[in-house]
Amino acid sequence: MSNQHMGKAVPHDSAAKHVTGQAIYIDDIVLPAGHLHGYVSMSPKAHAQITSMDLSAVRTSPGVAAVISATDVPGAIDIGPVLPGDPVLADGWVEYAGQALFAVAAGTESEARAAAKRADITYDDLDAILDIETARAQGSYIVEPYAITVGDAQAALAKSANQLSGKLAIGGQDHFYLEGQVAVAMPGEDGDMLIYSSTQHPSELQHLVAKVLGKSSKDVTVEVRRMGGAFGGKETQAAPVACQAALLATATGRVVKVRLDRDDDMMATGKRHPFHVNWRVGFDADGVLDAAAFDYLADCGYSPDLSLAILDRALFHADNGYFLKNALIRGFACKTNKVSMTAFRGFGGPQGMLGIEAVIDDIARHLGIDRLDVTKRNLYGRDGTRDATPYGQRVEDNILPELIDQLEASSDYRQRRTEITAFNASHSHLKRGLALTPLKFGISFTATFLNQAGALVHVYNDGSIQLNHGGTEMGQGLNTKVAQVVADEFGVPLDAIKITATHTGKVPNTSATAASSGTDLNGMAARDAAQTIKARLAAFAAEQLGADGENLSYADGNVLIGEKTLTFAGFVRQAYMHRISLSASGFYATPKITYDPATRQGRPFFYYAYGAAVSEVVVDALTGEHRVLRADILHDAGRSLNPALDLGQIEGGYIQGLGWLTTEELWWDGEGNLKTHAPSTYKIPAAGDLPADFRVAFFQGENREDNIGRSKAVGEPPLMLASSAFFAIRDAVASVAGNRLNPSLDTPATPEKVLMAIEDIKQRRDTEQ
């Protein structure tokens, strides 16, 4: 194996196609003549019994080829990915505004849309639960509340010298992948179905399409070459449109495309879970936590989807990087009449961390100690003490103390703190704020069985290589990284390798490309496949070329066999002539991880990824407007496989997190209709929202675990770096009242909320005086 590609800043393999418009997304595929467009009609009601559904006028509308409702589904109606609860089309009642009612296929999208308007549907309204507190009061849960516990939090709280309690409401987030949900269904012979989908989870989608069609997985093939962004929003949420397209294709025998219009996409598909976090903590005079009791209440929407795993991950990250000797961390999976909330970059982890970061913030202000000092004093230990997480995993790879020290110095944190204090003292309405927040993020799917991957590598007898793996490309550069791994195994240039579309016929039974694990899992599986082929080549070389198999080395497009150098192409050609198989599948299962869901103890994570950020903001205390003046990031990607791609993940993650915490507001009206369903009302960061001064660096180190190339996963963790901006805003707000009172500020910290927090803290200050 050579090391010519791993660790290098190689551009994205599709970049040349991206910049010329040649990259093909689902909506760009040229479809055969006679193809149809599907349209899915959505419920206007948040919770209602459907008393009648008359679709006769829809059927006779111009251009319509088929209209289907739940009664027309040949197989199962439920497409819940883990637990039941998600009907592909409404089955007698609706549980959220935006839920799919029926689907129409017509010659054009506008014909299908116009036809759908002719439906005559009547409802009996039912009471709708539209917020977390109502769900809790009524005991409306997806599962019964549960807890992770360590020590005795209640007893320790009672004995603590200082106690504080507080709460934080955390908003959800729409993914706003630039390419919306889309699928094409192509019927074949025997009722087989080929699906082109923009999905992170081809295997699950294959399974669900088979299920609604009343077929089995062998009858359905799913292909995805690339997605125009996903961020978790295409893990389960790609399946409904694919299933609806497949049903319409079955009903008509024709190719059907379903592509959601953006407003429909935002109303119909799941989002990041809104949370409420309530806490009570006890701590000593230095701010060191003795005990913490957290209640995490997740707004799961109407169905389970992935909410249980997401709530688990929130609870697993209630510690962030901090040692909790006594903790009671309770989780409440609230069922509401909203769209089913789903995976989104971080998968509950960001909400988990935000809770304890708010605790650290409050303790610091309460004691009059700098937030950074409270942060440092509570970090996990490094010498085998203070290293047990509430769920029993030991933090063996803690680099946060060192990482934070480096960032503190490189960002001039202390000096800027002094300057900001002076600035705030001399400015009446512009207020600056500063905060450093760390992150520790567990890497692995918490459902242990998902931590497996497969790959299929073909070496052709001209020396070119086709690489398939079970992961999906959504812009993160997974294909590029896996190709770097395989290129180094065979010692060939990257352009000797063709990266092909992910295809359920090539690699079966895959897990979603999710949990930041794409490269870790698929890189290892592809390497395994390459090594299987190399083992055969070594045996061949020993037998036919008299070589010592151990001494084969691959580099620069050549193979060094003992003293002899052959070109890679010449060598594999010889192997082929001697009837050696040049194709192999590979497999990988993450080692070391075990977790017992019954006791909620174990080692759910192979390793942790770390990072920290310092953000400085300025807030206009008269309007609540704010901007990030400077952000400094130090992030741990282990020994990065591709620093250029990883840098893009870090920068993009911070900005996406900044949107989540400061501008992107999901707002439902009193009837449960999402009113912020387009970028006109839902503010996504634009180029102008970038910090004026943005400094990103990698922490130098390598993964202690034997992960691919000693790298670390980098997909989700950087999103959480943006919490520094939220706490910097909180810092600025607190400065209005002398930095003693804790602001009441929820997320997203929009100018409106910031202004209200400022007015509130002023009032509290004045009442005190």
Added chain:
Amino acid sequence: MEKSILRLTLNGRERADAVDGNVLLIDYIREIAGLTGTKMGCDGGECGACTVLVDGEPRLACISLAASAEGHDVETIESLAEGTRLSALQKSFHQKLGSQCGFCTPGMIMASEGLLRKNPDPSVEEIRTGLSGNICRCTGYVKIIESVQDAAERKAEGDAA
């Protein structure tokens, strides 16, 4: 809907097509002209993915009627490269990792092209403003801004396009 003959110049070539009066420019470009490089992102003129140039000015093709381009000069992402030779902006977005998922990229590059034609040496602030109507959900814009700066330098040094 009555069809009428739409005459315009698309990527340097004159065309005449029978087009319904209510056809959007993006549908004309993607479906009638068969150029799928221009993307539909938000369906409402708010994300910039559909940006093309009309007489050299950035225009949102998803909220423009095809008929409004009658007699005008329309340029899409497909017009920039000469054969396999990438334009300065394309080279820079490629090499500086200005794209991740690539879906916003054609619109982002066309908006940048419009900007650089007017202002060949934009400041960072001018690039931010010039691209403020184009949403990218992946990159955080750092590398997009660097790509535009890099392209401006390439052009200044006489690189083609």
